[in-house]
Amino acid sequence: MKQDDKTQHEIRKIAYQLWIKDGQPEGRDREHWEAAKEIWAFRSHNHVLDDSDDTSGTTKRSRQASNAA
Numbered sequence: 001m002k003q004d005d006k007t008q009h010e011i012r013k014i015a016y017q018l019w020i021k022d023g024q025p026e027g028r029d030r031e032h033w034e035a036a037k038e039i040w041a042f043r044s045h046n047h048v049l050d051d052s053d054d055t056s057g058t059t060k061r062s063r064q065a066s067n068a069a
Helices: 003-021 029-052 060-066
Strands: none
Touching: 003 029
């Protein structure tokens, strides 16, 4: 699957979840689609930041766990 297709598929899944959560209203597809795009962009941006933050060979989660101990 191409990256664009994968992105569209992920946005579609998020939009569907938003539609279900809102009670399956008619006529609000554009609203759910735009919200889903924002959610996807936020998640994607944070995922990239999390990956680039790992310079020491340890994961952010393991660093947080060791700091809490």
